[in-house]
């Protein structure tokens with residue numbers, strides 16, 4: 001009798017017979033992580049805090065049924081991976097249970113999904129045979145408007161002439177506003193010179209842990225959490241990333257009081273603030289102006305056979321270094337300041353996630369092995385100007401340099417020799433006369449048969465040009481109209 005009742009209950013409640021959490025662990029966590037943050041340190045997209053999981057449930061149901069591929073943006077980060085379809089494996093009630101679980105876990109708050117809804121969605125999309133792309137599925141089911149990042153946000157405006165933050169508690173506020181966007185903004189200040197503003201509201205930490213804050217302002221600002229100062233930009237000056245400050249604080253899960261103070265002296269004005277969980281890549285903006293460098297170009301590995309570009313401070317080169325990670329584990333940093341390739345290496349390209357935690361404490365070093373610093377000074381003796389770069393469909397760059405009236409094109413692509421990776425560089429110039437280009441310095445230059453050895457790691461082969469060495473430097477003579485090729489290989 002009891003068994004019959006139990007059985008009847010189970011049959012009557014198929015939804016509750018399925019534990020969404022267990023099913024999630026079984027079918028989704030390998031990629032999205034048991035904590036919903038995205039497996040392998042966020043290489044996969046998160047479901048925690050994802051707008052894709054909120055709002056219209058049809059979006060998530062359809063992508064679980066048929067899969068998702070191509071570039072997608074989740075929580076301000078881009079991914080270009082492949083989610084396999086699960087419709088063949090998972091029945092309607094299990095999909096409903098999993099999505100109900102995902103929509104109510106890790107800080108997500110959205111209504112449950114019913115098995116009937118999944119059934120109807122499956123029937124309506126029965127002829128769908130290939131995974132969705134972001135464009136297709138968001139056209140049918142757009143992402144819900146983002147939730148205001150700071151709840152109950154109130155701003156106050158003050159007038160005065162300051163070159164550092166005043167004690168606002170001693171001042172009388174002019175204008176008090178509710179900021180329904182939940183974002184720090186000076187749009188409603190009503191002034192562009194000689195004013196101050198404060199904001200106060202509730203910031204919810206989705207889980208306990210260390211949080212990082214990045215603040216930048218023109219002119220000064222500070223951010224406090226529960227009354228404790230976390231970051232401060234002092235003095236007056238521009239908001240160009242150079243004066244920006246990072247700070248960190250440990251927070252319990254739940255709501256915290258955030259207070260931001262700001263003043264504007266003369267000239268331009270602005271404030272930008274972003275935060276992130278220290279263990280999850282991806283800054284989240286708390287202001288209507290986004291912070292410089294607050295977006296991460298991860299994952300930083302070549303994708304689908306295409307080279308990847310990294311623009312940020314890179315150790316061992318000048319500030320305007322352009323990093324290129326090629327398929328086949330060869331990498332290059334080209335300095336736009338020196339119009340020269342300065343670093344080449346093999347193996348992993350750059351670890352962007354580490355860069356963001358450490359910013360302010362130095363540059364990001366190449367992540368791989370066999371790093372060779374080719375040179376650290378301008379490649380051309382005359383006045384040379386960097387004129388930008390183009391990427392071909394495979395992501396291979398061609399850098400363009402103007403030397404007087406001449407243009408030099410410097411193209412790079414990956415290659416292989418004897419099964420080992422190489423970098424192949426093609427240099428051309430038009431018009432004018434021959435040019436001498438610095439290829440390497442501070443590396444011992446030695447001829448060995450057809451090849452030239454540079455230092456103890458690198459071997460160069462040239463076509464249609466010879467390397468000449470003087471004063472411990474290696475140069476290549478470039479003749480107008482004739483392409484010169486250099487192949488860099490590692491020993």
Ligand code: HEC
Nearest residue numbers: 027028031045046050052068069070074079080081082083
């Ligand atoms: C084999 C790895 C893998 C599995 C298993 C997997 N996913 Fe995904 N999922 C991905 C990838 C990769 C993307 C992004 C696809 C892209 O880049 O085009 C994604 C995207 C998503 C998205 C939209 C983006 C986001 O992060 O919110 C949702 C929602 C989602 N998956 C839910 C699920 C659910 C629910 C399950 C379990 C039923 C699941 N996934 C199983 C790899 C996987």
